[in-house]
Amino acid sequence: MCKACDYTIHGRNHHFGWDRANAPVLTIEPGKTIEFECLDSSGGQLTPSSKLDDVSRLDFARINPVTGPIRVEGARPGDALKVTIEAFKPSGFGWTANIPGFGLLADQFKETALQLWSYDRDTLSPAAWSPWAKVPLKPFAGTIGVAPSAPGTHSVVPPRRVGGNLDIRDLAAGTTLYLPIEVDGALFSVGDTHAAQGDGEVCGTAIESPMNVVLTLDLVKDANLAFPRFTTPGPVTRHLDAAGYEVTTGIGTDLFEGARAAVAQMVDLLSTRTGMPAVDAYMLASVCGDLRISEIVDQPNWVVSFYFPRIVIE
Structure with missing residues (x-):
């Protein structure tokens, strides 16, 4: 465990929905450092010995558990929770799956894959x-947030103003995240840890991987943030940049359809070039390729690009 940490929160202290009524598992003063034991997004349902059929048997009521919540003394609505991401302690195991009905190209990939x-x-x-690719790793927490003010239990799946399932791969070690606080105490939780992911997480999963996360929680009084913001400690794509990129585009009046077109073309390119099945190319794109809005001002058409790092397949 973390010798420099003030507290450790074990993975058994997790929940499956954001709710301002959730009882905190710990109350801290601002500025404390905590090690969180985080489960993977399957909640431990998928393991190193899992088979394809195990994906079909997933209990979606147990998806995306987050460890917490932590109450921060003095946190009030209008403040921001300053989350300094100190370190990750990965497990060495991960999984990626194509889950029917989920993902950017769900209509094209209807079969389960793992x-x-x-x-x-x-x-x-x-x-x-093997035999197609080697993916550079960059651990981060996909789900990180505080409780919303609206009463009741809210799904962990969609991102929110107060954070949640942001799936921003640059929320890695060294980054500082600021979250709008809507309830007294903030009620912070974290989970859905990934070993690697591309911007967009296009098939719906990354390299989903249980791991521990070390965070320092502090307050910025009266920050009045509209949405989360963050600061990175340096370049964010250096682990993928070395050999350049293959890039496909989608162009039209709809950004979502443009994104679908760009990804579909990349799947075709990877399949043709390497011989891998299309569904494998789709999952590989999800863990290391990046969707980018390249142009959104030249009406009526916008440009979406999909960047795939060549280092992965060379």
Whole structure:
């Protein structure tokens, strides 16, 4: 465990929905450092020995558990919770799946698929997807947020003004995140840890991986943030940049359809070039390729680009 941490929160202290009525598992003074034991997004339902049929048997009531909540003394609506992401302690195991009905191209990929990953948790050397690819790793927490003010239980799946399932891969070690607070105490939770993900998480899953997260929680009084914001400690794509990118585009009046077109073309390109099945190319794109809005001012058509790092397949 973390010797520099003030507290450790074990994975058994998790919940499956945002709710301002959730009882805190710990109350802290601002400025404390905590190690969180985070489950993967399946809540432990998928393991290194899982088979394809296990994806079909997933209990979606147990999806995306988050560890917490933590009450921060003095936190009030209008303040911001300052979350300094100190470190990740990966497990060495991960999974990626195509889940029917979920993902950007769900209408094109209707069959279940599963990829199990084993990686070096100490060196974080690129994780092999034999025989086609090796993916550089960048651990982060996909779900990180505080309780909303609206009463009742709210799904963890969609992102919200107060954070939640943001799936921003640059919320990595060294980044500082600021979250709008809507309830007294903030009620902070974190989970859905990933070993790697592309911007967009296009198939709906990344390299989903249980791991511990070390965070420092502090307050910025009267910040009055409209939405979350964050600061990175340096370049954000250096782990993928070395060999350049293959890029496909989608152009039209609808950004969502443009994104679908760009990803579909990349799936075709990867399948043709490597010989991998299309569904594998789709999942691989999800864990390391990036969707970008390249142009949104030249009416009536917008440009969406999909960047796939060549280092993965060279």
